[in-house]
Amino acid sequence: MKKDDFKSIQLGKGEMNVYDFGNIKLHAYKTNDLLGDEVFLVEKNKKMIIIESPCFFDNINELTDYIHSLNVSVEGKLLSYHMAGQTFLPEVPVYATQNADVYGHSGGGKALIEKFSGLFGTGFDASLPKVDYYLNEGKISVSGIKVNIIQTSEAFDIEIPEINAVYIHMLGHDCHSIVAGVGHADVLIAQLNSFKKAGFQLILTSHYTPEDLKDVETKVNYLEELKKIALNSKSATDFKAAVAEAYPEYNGENYLDMTAGFFFPSA
Structure with missing residues (x-):
């Protein structure tokens, strides 16, 4: 299906x-x-x-x-x-x-x-x-x-x-997600990779229409990119700007604000 x-x-x-x-x-x-x-x-x-x-x-x-x-x-x-x-x-x-x-x-x-x-x-x-x-x-x-x-x-x-x-x-392959730092990103990546291994046809979430394993792969790549951007950012403001530039068509800016705060809690 x-x-x-x-x-x-x-x-x-x-x-x-x-x-x-x-x-x-x-x-x-x-x-x-x-x-x-x-x-x-x-x-x-x-x-x-x-x-x-x-x-x-x-x-x-x-x-x-x-x-x-x-x-x-x-x-x-x-x-x-x-x-x-x-x-x-x-x-x-x-x-x-x-x-x-x-x-x-x-x-x-x-x-x-x-x-x-x-x-x-x-x-x-x-x-x-x-x-x-x-x-x-x-x-x-x-x-x-x-x-x-x-x-x-x-x-x-x-x-x-x-x-x-x-x-x-939550999944949302073309929108931002709440990611509570590098450790949480790694947990999410492991979970999504387990879905690929299981071969699920549909991934259902409470904030998006049903998605598939191609969407899972897109999200894994997004999470990996978030980690790289965080490593090269000096503040929540820098991080948010870089992510927005990398994914200009993504919605969910409020989630990106929350993610920036988690990656840079002292900012």
């Missing part, structure tokens, strides 16, 4: 891209919200699990209507890096690892939610659901849909073997 082998359905605000694998479907919801969020629905035998939640009320309403139109039974919401949006299908049980629960309710994720709530106002659903079922690392099945939970420092990633895909927080 190639990343562009989907049927596109235009919704009122967002767009649904449906990948049909035969006995299982992936519905990739492009919210077109102010954060560029994506939500993923995995459907099998008229049952569904949802990866992440939309956090703006107009998207919540739109996605709820779409799911109801499918006449499926939603078995669970797997909330990893995006815990906000409690009003989205509140009757559906929430699955998360314990560290994702902490991240979303009292850690860095909670801080971001509070920031976004201040920025976006009443259109943003800052309410937080409680976690109904804690996930451990390893293989599980939710109503016949098999996933592999991989715990990360903040939350968890998800492998979906039946569609040869993996969900992580």
Whole structure:
């Protein structure tokens, strides 16, 4: 399955891209919200699990209507890096690892939610659901849909073997990312190289449409270049200017600001 082998359905605000694998479907919801969020629905035998939640009320309403139109039974919401949006299908049980629960309710994720709530106002659903079922690392099945939970420092990633895909927080082959220094860059490079070794067809992230291994290679090259630029920069300002010059068409300048601060914390 190639990343562009989907049927596109235009919704009122967002767009649904449906990948049909035969006995299982992936519905990739492009919210077109102010954060560029994506939500993923995995459907099998008229049952569904949802990866992440939309956090703006107009998207919540739109996605709820779409799911109801499918006449499926939603078995669970797997909330990893995006815990906000409690009003989205509140009757559906929430699955998360314990560290994702902490991240979303009292850690860095909670801080971001509070920031976004201040920025976006009443259109943003800052309410937080409680976690109904804690996930451990390893293989599980939710109503016949098999996933592999991989715990990360903040939350968890998800492998979906039946569609040869993996969900992580961020990739974005043609935009800047949050990179917390050289050590973090090396961790990301090792992770991305492991995806190449595993041969995943699709890489799903909560801030970009589905990507592939060619995009993974592009991101690896970007991260290697960041390390070189940092080595030859004297300050965060120098670093940011050099990266912007090397990648003039990349968006996500706010992420580049954060990355510059991590590489040069005293600047």
